[in-house]
Amino acid sequence: MHATDTDILKAAEAWRREGRNVAIATVVETWGSAPRPVGSHLVIDQDTNFLGSVSGGCVEGAVITEALDVIADGKSRMLEFGVADETAWQVGLSCGGRIKVYVERVD
Template sequence: MSTDPTANFSGDIAGDILTTALDWKNAGKGVALATVVTTWGSAPRPVGSQLAVDDEGKFIGSVSGGCIEGAVVTEALDAIADGKPRLLDFGVSDAQAWEVGLACGGKIQVYVERLDS
């Protein structure tokens, strides 16, 4: 796994994931954040990588480089609805992850939380 030294910051924070999440919230939308908290093996995105989702399923950022974003967005919509944080496990040994296609062969754990008022 290559660690991306710019995973969490950039010189210009406008337009980044957290800025977008806050903009969505301030515009009155429901918003959830997903964060990679653990990786094993050849996970495509480093720990700390984030994805923001709005209540229409629009998202910015990435937690896997495309493998599991669909499933994470679905869980994020549920979190926006019920307000409960979730810890999701994805990996090749996991039937659900196989279905959603974590073909990269790694395992990752993603924390999903609603942005509250």
């Protein structure tokens, strides 16, 4: 079964209860043609298992990498990806949009 927004937050809760270390990434702002709307979630565990999406697959890799740091130090982070951004160029938000993603650990 594919993941819907309902499943994602339920999975985040279930994973944490199993004792896994978990972070939730949320799209908080978009400009231009962003592939996923504000409020979309991605949940990640310490072994880089993930569910959901914050883009059409363009920046998930970078978000997961950052999420591992968030899981490690517990500090929430705001990430920004867009065409004018060096990181975005590397990770490739090919639609030309810009997105801001908030990543937090589930404690």
